[in-house]
Amino acid sequence: MDTEAPPEARPAPERRISGQILTFALVGVVNTMTYYALYLLLLIWLPYLAAHILAFTLSMIGSFFLNARFTYRTRPTWRKFLLFPLTNATNFVITTAGVYVIVDVLHAGNRFAPLIASAAAIPVTFVVSRTIMLRPARPEGRR
DSSP: OOOSOOGGGSOOHHHHHHHHHHHHHHHHHHHHHHHHHHHHHHTTTSOHHHHHHHHHHHHHHHHHHHIIIIISOOOOOHHHHHHHHHHTHHHHHHHHHHHHIIIIISOOOSSSHHHHHHGGGHHHHHHHHHHHHTOOOOOTTOO
């Protein structure tokens, strides 16, 4: 008996993307909690922007491995690892600018500023992340 599902029984590409979006969101929640815990811990020793940058960097590394394994089910490679920070470049700019505006311009305090600022960058981060993580490897002879 053939155990592989016929092509018509396999999920449509939209369903796979929706599953990726859901998993990406769950990984994002874990990543955000990790980031926020690190941010609060680092605030004990560092100014808020330094705490933000270091916590962001450490949580981005964790995000790479979680997304490779659970969201995109792809093997982590050095190439993807080195490109992955590009997925967060826009996120980093938006969240850093947001934290600055919330804390220094609006004087709303530094404890919840990163959580508020990060919400606007999520859709862009998913699109760029998916593009990098699912990009086919280059053929051997090409540069």
